[in-house]
Amino acid sequence: MLHTKSVAEMARDLKARKVSSEELTRAFLERIQRFNPRLNAFITVLKEQALQEARSADLEIAAGRGGPLTGVPMVHKDIFCTQGVKTSCGSKMLDNFVAPYDATVVERMKRAGMILLGKANMDEFAMGSSNETSFYGPVKNPWDETRVPGGSSGGSAALVAARLAPAATATDTGGSIRQPAALTGTTGIKPTYGRVSRYGIVAFASSLDQAGIITYTAEDAAMILRVMAGYDERDSTSVDCPVPDYVAELGRSMQGLRIGVPKEFFDKGLDPKVAEAVRAAIKVYEKLGAVVKDVSLPNFMLSVPTYYVVAPAECSSNLARFDGVRYGYRCKDPVDLTDLYMRSRGEGFGAEVKRRIMTGTYVLSAGYYDAYYLKAQKTRSLIRQDFIEAFKSVDLILGPTTPTPAFKLGEKTDDPVTMYLNDIYANGVNLAGLPGISIPAGFVDGLPVGLQLIGNYFDESRLLAASHQYQKETDWHTRLPKGYEA
């Protein structure tokens, strides 16, 4: 049962020559072939390329040159530029786009010897919480195929949950790693803003976007994040601060760890059964010796409205480059420049992307800038300040990742605001630039529930250690959805 192993286990087996990278890669490619038609989690599968990479990884390992991750298969969200491989960002706009270069994250994982199995489906330009905005159709949740896997990294989360790969990269602008991880029972970490280079990631909202990883376990996330993270001179917003050995720090004791629980998270919007699962998780931490106390984030309710000004504003500008002139979709037979712009963008972008571009254009326009954009910058700083204040008395903040488990496909597509509220506990973390992780913490009616831990700036070590310790006490993360076990 190769697919049930964690990255850490695979790495050990590869090193001990118990399994070859080619065997592993084949096993996952077979699973992809078998299960992906049900899930639609992939936009591109790179069968030949992956096998070739696996064979050279095996040679490296045989020569004793392999690193800790050499030969381990993985998947990139289709927002990461991969040289010579289609990089669609889930959009018709980039359906014909083959990236001419590798994103920094892609480059680093390649250098670490990891095998790229393919590119994961996602909400169009990472805008969505259900993976229903993808040009390539919705991704299904393996726990219940009538339900969404969350978004925007829905493909990455679903394929890891179904064990079609042991790890998949993802990006998180307002919850796009943590929310799908919660809805699919996987582990998903969004590092501190600036921890991982954004170079080569198709930009959605530059001041919020951050890349991370979805895995089965926190230990796997620690191994891979160590490779992904670090300063990159090509990204001015990446931070030049040393990357700790996350794996070595996983064993940190929870004794005396101060965990804050924001009372605002346990409001009427939260499904009582989800709340129950979170309270059970608190008990686990208390058993481990942590001190749990209430904290307050008084401006928490401002995070969704603030987010839906800041993110659209930035996206309206970031997506201006998709104009049909140099690459990507171009309308047929434009009669003049205006026609070229209007039809290329009108036909190339989907409804949710257009909605956000229009919202963003509006909040930046003359006469509205102060009332919306500038005000949102002010509320953003209040939200950040709340977290800074809370971290004066606690080491971690704990709460639910989402208010409910996975919802039905089509359930929220007609009501964007209800959809947006699924990220109510996630948005603020991006606005503050803090690291956050979602780990499996039980089930409600057969659907996974996510526990969110929020750390202080650049304190991914503690987040991962706390997640790892929890996973040693629980087995939620080892469960497989029915029908995907073998």
Place this chain on the structure above:
Amino acid sequence: MEWETVIGLEVHTQLLTKSKLFSGASTEFGALPNSQACLVDLAYPGVLPVMNREAARMAVKFGLAVSATVAPHSVFARKNYFYPDLPKGYQISQYELPVVAKGHLDIELEDGTVKRIGITRAHLEEDAGKSLHEGFGNQTAVDLNRAGTPLLEIVSEPDMRSAKEAVTYLKKLHSLVTYLEICDGNMQEGSFRCDANVSVRRKGEAKFGTRAELKNINSFRFVEKAINYEVARQIELIEGGGKVVQETRLYDSDKDETRSMRAKEEANDYRYFPDPDLLPLDISPELIAEVKATLPELPDAKKQRFMSEYGIPAYDAGLLTAGRDLADFYEAVVKESKVEGKLAANWVMGDFSAALNKDDKSIAASPVSATLLAGMLKRIHDNTISGKIAKEVFEAMWAGEGDADAIIDKKGLKQITDTGAIEKVIDEVMAANPGQLAEYRSGKDKLFAFFVGQVMKATKGKGNPAQVNELLLKKLKN
């Protein structure tokens, strides 16, 4: 009705960095279309800008040179609009917090008075590419080599009151940025471009009139012509009962007129906001001190020094220091020749500059180096040749015939300074022209020039003019 003109200038100077403002691509002019546009310049998905620190240094240099405030913390903003030669769909510029603010430049007016022109701000921004509308049928071609080239946009206060003042300011600014070596000043290639905001008001009125922004004026001459045309147009319009509308107007140098390009209502809403891909530009006091220490001597200071050190008049000093190359050349000539400053100034501003102009050559490409010219001036100074003969020597040097000594030697141009020899020639001339001699002696002083001419002719111009004069006077009297 008396009218007053009000002018403010916006000057785009292309900074002399090797690479672009936010990418590593080369900024060299004249390469094959799109050969100097990297993925960042082409705005590929996922690429990010990285600030070129050299451009920031240059902005600081300029700020210090115009006694401005250099912001310790300035912000890059996105100016959003769609155009095919703007690949990102926005231009990275500076909006609310520019790197340089509140400076000034002093200009000298025709009557000799000095006027201070305020510099509101100078900010860093990237240039767009070029759209080529001709030669591609009904299509437009785009060359993105220029996209991302660093510009420093220098905005003046509306302090100028005539086209002449505007040109004087512009020339002064041009000289300054080339002195600072932050811009090559090439107006033909567009490295130094000017937009003019022009309005008129009735004399004595406090409020400014409605302004028009003139674009596409790419020479000093056109700046003057465009402004004068526009001023006349506005006055005529108002006097005819019309109203000036705020608009952008394009100057057409072929027709010598300005044409409406777009009215204010059609103007874009640029939706400026701080660029989240870039950190604020922080300039430390250490960097400012470091740049200050490397600041070259500026035109005004150099002019003063030339006047006092080389004893030349203000007019000469002004001309010689207008460009750094010319000033350096002049100074090298004086230092090497050790002749009086005025003699060197006359030659540098006169025959030398004229020859450069005639052959359309830069100082760097001049066939006559400072050393060559200094060598010739020494020979004038020590009376080996006269100023008149020197012109012949200079032409030969320009033609590449060697240094002054070699030419004097080869052509036998050495001045005759032997008193005996000159007296002998004078005697011969007097003997050959008894009639003129008699007339002169009977009081017709004007004939003196005739005798000088005859003597110089007989010596083939080589007689030392001072000696010839002196000896002739003496001999003719007797």
